[in-house]
């Protein structure tokens with residue numbers, strides 16, 4: 422009987438993500454990944470580089486590309502794999518790691534590497550915003566504000582998120598948005614609006630606890646204007662998967678959403694600006710992931 426073909430996997434390491442050093446990670450891969458895989462590793466040299474490397478890897482016939490980093494890295498690798506049979510693996514070494522946490526991928530590197538050895542896969546939905554793919558969440562309002570400030574902050578990691586969220590909150594004013602969700606028009610003044618494929622921002626802040634990666638729908642989460650004394654309750658509910666019980670929160674579900682000229686937004690935590698309307702669409706069952 423012919424021996425089973427060895428699977429080819431490429432690790433793409435973002436040295437800039439999170440606060441943990443990636444020095445020594447290549448050695449750890451060599452120690453931990455079983456010999457029945459053919460393994461290569463590459464380091465990114467700049468933003469978007471991971472997408473270029475992953476596209477080349479797809480062309481060369483790999484079985485999986487593993488993003489070593491946070492949600493930004495997962496997005497950059499994942500977008501090259503959408504619609505192919507190549508699996509996305511994740512070693513969560515970012516600041517928030519929201520997508521990996523939603524998939525229950527262990528946060529400890531050695532344990533996360535075991536998920537690659539096991540190579541269990543599932544097919545999930547992804548989404549696009551004006552054609553650019555996202556995997557976990559995209560958002561407007563306060564979400565986008567935090568995304569901008571975090572991208573321009575000198576240091577990464579959870580504590581930087583806490584600092585930035587607190588400073589962005591001071592003086593933040595809710596805005597009015599016009600949306601069309603599967604043809605239904607809505608005008609609303611909101612603190613933030615999140616389009617959730619996966620359930621959390623990262624660091625276990627669950628903005629959409631009931632979001633599913635395989636239901637063919639996005640959760641459109643709206644946090645209305647709220648009095649300041651509600652902040653402790655919002656934080657508690659966000660980190661305990663109870664935000665859907667908050668009276669200033671509501672969510673709808675949809676497949677295709679238009680947003681009229683929102684100014685700034687984020688895609689998987691990475692900030693973007695726009696002067697055109699946004700079209701956000703679910704792409705059902707479009708990406709194979711190792712979980």
Ligand SMILES: Nc1ncnc2c1ncn2[C@@H]1O[C@H](COP(=O)(O)OP(=O)(O)OP(=O)(O)O)[C@@H](O)[C@H]1O
Pocket residue numbers: 435436437438439440465466467468469470490491492493494495497514515516517518519577578623689690691
């Ligand atoms: N070599 C590099 N130098 C500078 N920036 C890079 C490099 N490679 C990738 N990047 C950029 O680093 C940014 C942050 O990466 P990533 O999102 O993985 O980590 P994080 O922001 O710390 O974690 P999380 O998104 O989970 O909070 C991304 O925008 C990515 O484009």
